[in-house]
Amino acid sequence: MGLRSLNGNSIGKALVLTCFGESHGAYIGAVIDGCPAGLPLSEADIQVELDKRRPGLSEITSPRMEEDKVEIISGVYKGYTSGAPICMVIRNRDVDSGPYEHYVIRPRPGHADYTARVKYGDFNDPRGGGRFSGRVTAAYVMAGAIAKKLLSLIGVEVLAHTVQIGCVRVDREVSYDEIRRNVYMNPIRCAVPEVAERMVEEILRAAGEGDSVGGIVEGIALNVPVGLGEPIFDSLDADMAKMLFNIPAVKGVEFGAGFRVASMRGSEANDQYAIRDGKIITLTNNAGGIVGGISNGMPIKVRVAFKPTPSISKRQRTVNLETMSEEEIQIAGRHDPCIVPRAVPVVEACLAFVLADHALRAGKIPRVIKSF
Numbered sequence: 001m002g003l004r005s006l007n008g009n010s011i012g013k014a015l016v017l018t019c020f021g022e023s024h025g026a027y028i029g030a031v032i033d034g035c036p037a038g039l040p041l042s043e044a045d046i047q048v049e050l051d052k053r054r055p056g057l058s059e060i061t062s063p064r065m066e067e068d069k070v071e072i073i074s075g076v077y078k079g080y081t082s083g084a085p086i087c088m089v090i091r092n093r094d095v096d097s098g099p100y101e102h103y104v105i106r107p108r109p110g111h112a113d114y115t116a117r118v119k120y121g122d123f124n125d126p127r128g129g130g131r132f133s134g135r136v137t138a139a140y141v142m143a144g145a146i147a148k149k150l151l152s153l154i155g156v157e158v159l160a161h162t163v164q165i166g167c168v169r170v171d172r173e174v175s176y177d178e179i180r181r182n183v184y185m186n187p188i189r190c191a192v193p194e195v196a197e198r199m200v201e202e203i204l205r206a207a208g209e210g211d212s213v214g215g216i217v218e219g220i221a222l223n224v225p226v227g228l229g230e231p232i233f234d235s236l237d238a239d240m241a242k243m244l245f246n247i248p249a250v251k252g253v254e255f256g257a258g259f260r261v262a263s264m265r266g267s268e269a270n271d272q273y274a275i276r277d278g279k280i281i282t283l284t285n286n287a288g289g290i291v292g293g294i295s296n297g298m299p300i301k302v303r304v305a306f307k308p309t310p311s312i313s314k315r316q317r318t319v320n321l322e323t324m325s326e327e328e329i330q331i332a333g334r335h336d337p338c339i340v341p342r343a344v345p346v347v348e349a350c351l352a353f354v355l356a357d358h359a360l361r362a363g364k365i366p367r368v369i370k371s372f
Contacts (some may be wrong), residue, residue, distance in 0.1 A: 011243060013234070014360035015147070017353060019139035021092075023128030024100075029089040030139035032146055034360065035075070037083030038369035039149055046070045046088060049145040050138060052184060052345035060187055060203045060337060067093065068138060083368070088142045092135075100127045105321045106329050110310025117321065134248045134339055137346045144349020147356035154364050156355060157222045159183075160347040162190040162340055163303070165199035166206065166213035176222065189217075189344035207337035210313035214249070214306045215340035219347045221289070221300040221355055228295040228358040235293025236358060237302075243350040244304050249339055252305035256288025271298075300355075304347055311335035 010018040014034050021028035050068045068090045075086030104126050107113035112132035116124045124130060148158060161183045163170045170192050178191045188203075190196035199215075206213045229236030241253045261269045264286075271282035271291075282298055289300035311331045318329045336342065359365045 011246070012353065012357045015150075015353065015357040017139070017143040019136060019143075021089075021136065021139070022125045022130040023133035023135040024092060024130075025125065025127075027089040027091055028135060028138045029087065030142040032075070032086040032088075032143055034357075035081050035083075035086055035146055035150070036360075036365060036367050036369050037081055039081040039146075040079055041072075041076050041081050041086075041146065041149065042079060043070050043072050045149060046072070046142050046145045049141050049148070049345060049349065050090065053138065053141055053342045060200060060207075060341065067091075070142065086146065090138055090142075100129075103329075106318050106327060107321070108310060108329065108331055109316045109318060110307070114321075129248075132248060134336075134342075137247055137343075137349075140247070140346055140353070141349045144345075144352045147349070147352035150356045150365055151352055151359065153369065154225065154359060155223045156225075156359070158219070158348050158352045158355070159222070160189075160217055160219045160344045160351070162188055162196075162199065162215060162344060163218045164216040165190075165338060165340055166202040166215065168195065168198045168202045169216075170195050176220070179220070183344065187341060189341045203338045206308075212309035212312050212335075212337045214308040215338065217304045217306065217340060217344050217347045219244075219300075219302045219304065219351045221351055224289060224295045224297065224300055224355065225359070225362075225364055226295055226297040228355065228362055228364075229290065229293045230358070230361065231293040235290075236295055236354070237288075237290045237293060239358070240300075240302060240351060240354045243354050244302070244347065247304070247306075247343060247346055247350065249306045249309070249343075250304055251307045253302060254288075255290060255300075255302050257286040258288075258303060261286060300351070302351070304343075306340050306343055309336055309339050 010016055016033045018031040047070050050070055054068050071089050073087040073089060075082055075084045103113050116132060159179045161179045174191045182191045182193060183189050186193060186196040188196040188199045190199055203213055237255050244250055244253050269286050271284045271287050274281055274283050285298045288302060289295060289298040313330060315328050315330050318327055320327050
């Protein structure tokens, strides 16, 4: 069922994403196999999601100006999915590959230059980071746009917001309405406007020093039906973690209380059951909506930690792979001083994709959509 790859370019089982393209190649693209026939789908549906992660939209993002205008190549007929693989592409237009020739033999600290060269030799495309660039996440967002439409059929909503940039963090519980209302109204993608202002200052301060900062994005899924997940090796949280770790720069993923459970007692960590309005709920949500690898009906909550952007203008130590000598390097090019704000829609997309895949596997979404 679906497309298969032995080279790590595909993910999913009932709903399969295969992504292709490089940062400075002609296209970034996504092929979605397994989408039911009959889903209303247009380029505008995809574009609204892509616009959320576009570069060049504010002073805290890369000045690279890409339109990221999506083209649907196949799989849609007369405004509805046909059941065939859906191929979508965006063109890379604003590219400057010159600086990257220097990094072929002088790997940038924090980047995949060295590991990719060892694995692929001289055949790896180093321009803009090639396949290892955050630009490939545009393919995830295209897939996520379709997944969100599928999930809307069963009332599932996926949200995400920035909760920490560097040392500046949101220190209170944020309501879902605040997230819906505020996140895409500021460049930092934070649900608390006054904290967003301090986060911008944190990024600009680091950038002014030739440095960068990381942060944390929280992803939330609401109205998820009980029973999604295929333990043991296709557990819902395991599949989500795998998808999220495929976002470049992700170094940590935690669900619910996450690492805090290590300092709790069982009496604190256990989510005790209750009945409200005839529905089984838990009084707390330390599990983050997933128990035993299976959704329990509570909101799914996951936090994703992003490292600081490795491309900084400070001088750093590296090696020359030809002469096998130590050197210094100063990275040129156009880079985000913090990739976290642009990662918010990517986290949404990744969660939506995994949920849609599991909803299809569980039969929650029909294979042919006959009414809307």
